[in-house]
Amino acid sequence: MKDQYSVILVYATTYALRVEKELKEVGVACKLIPVPRYLSSDCGMCVRIERADKETVRRILAAAQVETDGIYDI
């Protein structure tokens, strides 16, 4: 499962940073990257996570009431 990623799409940079903050607080690895073209034509950022963490991340973000545009495998 190593090097298999998912990305969390967000409305805007501010939301990406909020997601990063929530994940860092509980020690889930993540990285802000440009949004892959095939997922969105947006010019902003998204948050990349390990695919294995996807469900954990969903729970964390739901609990923290952080709005996202969905989580997609890449």
Added chain:
Amino acid sequence: MPQEQNVIYFDNAATSWPKPPEVREAMAHYLDEVGANPGRSGHRLAVESARIVYAAREAVAELFNAPDLLRVVFAANVTEALNLALRGYLRPGDHVITGSMEHNSAMRPLRALEQEGVELAVAPCSPEGFLDPARVAAAIRPNTTMIVLNHASNVVGTLLPVAEVGRLARRHNLLLLVDAAQTGGAYPIDLQAEKIDLLAFTGHKSLYGPMGTGGLIIGERVDLERLAPLMRGGTGSRSEREEQPDFLPDKFESGTPNGVGLAGLAAGVRWVLAQGIEAIRAHEMRLTQQLVNGLRAIPGVTVYGSLEASRQTATVSFNLAGLEPSEVGLRLDDEEAVLCRVGLHCAPVAHKTIGTFPTGTVRFGLGAFNTAQEVQAALEAVRRLAVDQSRSSPSSKHQPAEAVQ
């Protein structure tokens, strides 16, 4: 503090100076090490830049107890923030109430809106600059939508009753817009406890950030669909669309932000939080009372406002009999290296209220970096001017404080 210029800077009500060294350091770091456009790219420097802007949002939200940092919308200054709130929210047929101690940053957009069909009531304040909440209550009409209140006068520093008016606004289901230009960072403000719906703030005064920073905090009762942006443009988000995004803060923040300024603002707000607003307030109150008492003891000096430090900010207005404010300001600068502001301070209605229109006043605006020694030295400087004046023209034809309206 960098006081090499050997001046007494008493113009903090216009802009604070000096700034904490952390502010310069944060701005130098941003320019030297970060530099990229926040939120416009995904590379490491763009991410770092976006983090700095985020940190500024976080610091401001913490200072004012905003419900959510997404509700902190940055603007170039408090004037832009007030224009966004007023022009963005009000529509012809709406009725707005404000007080007679307002700055032109609120009054001019309100008067322009009045020309476009918004109705405006100006609740009269006392000659000391206080506002009785009952005056606001009496002005409420069925079509009243908003109350606009200057938290503290930029002319005489008097504090206006935000919490009481906030409760009144809630009872009548009105929005309360507060102009915190003179209080943000110098006096405790709790957006949620004081029932403030819209808080316009500036970064370069008591938040000790640089000029070109400020913003509007949008409370949870504000209808975001109704609030229109002042400008539309690139946001780095929803780039496939030709319409403005509808989410916070992007709906109200178009174009490249003042990244380097916001780096400084974040450092300034952190500095204020580290000092503690209560400690800053206590220091400024001591200096203010020392200044007021000292000025009142000088023959020929008239001090305006509350005369009580506990009821005002560290801004004190006065006049010296027989001398125009502009002459007092020039001589204090030239002969005494005391830097202050004179005239109407962009607040004609406030001067009409306290009885100093159109001549204006001499204004000493103290800040966190001023000292009791500086206040003492400035008092001696004013005393020298007063003594000089009484010797040279005992029957002067200039009477600034009693000028005709």
